[in-house]
Amino acid sequence: MDTSFEADVVAVSVATAVIGQRGRLIVPIALQRAAGITEGTRVVLRATADGTITVEPTWTVVLRLRSTVGSLLPPQGPVSVRWGGRPGLRDGVRPTDPLLPASAVRSVIDRGLGHAEADGTDTLAVLTAGAVLGWLAAAEGCGPGSPADALLPHGVLPEQAVGELVTALVRAGLLDQVDDVLTDLRLLGLSLSAPGDGHPDLAHDTATALRLVADATQRGAALEFTDALCTAIALRLGVLLLAADPAPAVPDVEESPTSASADLPTHPAEDELLAAVAAYGTMRLSDAAEKVLTRLRIVRIRHDQGDQVDSLLADVRADARTLAGRRLRIDDGEAGTRLSNALRTYAAVEELVTGTTSA
Structure with a gap:
């Protein structure tokens, strides 16, 4: 019996280029075509101590994360856009409620992206750890072109949620990859800290989160404190919330x-x-x-x-x-x-x- 894996065959295109003024580098057309990049494609640049420089489209970072990390995570719950702190919250609607219908979600995101381009305001949503895990695992609501895909590069993952994310990765046996995963998420645009004024804002967010947890308990709903804290930060910043439903139970x-x-x-x-x-x-x-x-x-x-x-x-x-x-x-x-x-x-x-x- 053959005990070796079949080797994956990857076509490699090579070319030379000269670094121009102010570090400008022109990628030859042949390499652009081979890599599937065009003018305006967002790329990730990496440099190592041995002088190696790599240029990688962000979509390949997404594919790598989902194939090497997401495939090893347990099943994740559906991810959806919630009201958060978006203006116009009606009476009886809670910040953790889904923003519906789907057409409204897309319209809100498109307008937000337009404003972000115009005035440089990059934060459109606060993400929970469950939302990031769902995005990594390509859970329901995280497919190509989904609101989750659009919001993650303009999102914030608060420090407390970062800790929850890291814990989930370690439990999945990904201890050695944690730093690389966080680096790739940053490169994709996700901020791993919430803007604020230190302890005063933390105290305010904590008080709001406790009220949200108490409200959920009275309604017989489950709301983890870290998710409630993410919701509180979304309320303070006036942005959307991207959160996940509970993960489905895996039968024995x-x-x-x-x-x-x-x-x-x-x-x-x-x-x-x-x-x-x-x-x-x-x-x-x-x-x-x-x-x-x-x-x-x-x-x-x-x-x-x-x-x-x-x-x-x-x-x-x-x-x-x-x-x-x-x-x-x-x-x-x-x-x-x-x-x-x-x-x-x-x-x-x-x-x-x-x-x-x-x-």
Whole structure:
């Protein structure tokens, strides 16, 4: 059995250029076409101590974040635009209520972007940690061209919400990537601190947040204090709020009706995966492994029923490859070895699903 991953083939275009006056650099047309950039494209510049400079369109930063970070996060709740501190809040409407209809949301954002260009006011929304996590995971409401995509580059993530975001990333096993994730979010335009006048504004925001939590409790609704604080800051700044609904519950693998099958025989690789899940205990990586295991079982059942599973199998292979790479970042002994052994090759996954061995 071939135990190596198939190499991704990436076409590379090269050219030379000369730095002009005041550091001006003209990117040759051939490279612009190869990179999919045109006049007006926003790019990220990175320089390292060894003299390497990279130029990267922001859309590639988004794709990288969602593929390397978002794919490893647990399921996130839908993200939507809330009233926040936008002027015109009517009686009976709370700042945490969604801004509806969708056409109004787009109109408000478009006007806000126009004002931002005209007067340099860049802050259009305050984001909660759940909204950022949902955006990273491409949750409902965060697709291409969505309000979340439009607001994040003009958004603020308050310090308290940054702490919640970092905690969620660490729980997902992304400790080593935290600094890179925060750097990329900054490069995309997200501010990681809320404007204000120090302690006076913090005291005011805290008092407002406590009132919001008390109001939600009286209505029988759940509102976390950090989300309430983000709402309070949106009220103070007079901007929108981008927040997420609670994350959906993930059923246990044993209770999943689509994956449970007493007649479905186990496979040695599946046994290895189950052992790895048990060894990881309550870590978020265990959740990710359980998700792959569930999908593997679903594909096996579909295959046994005679369905075409090529596209599903491709998705599972990608998940397996991601998890196998993730394991290398964690010093977890036997559990990591089991997971790596179970998922390290496409061929092992295909054998697990279809009972055939790839050459």
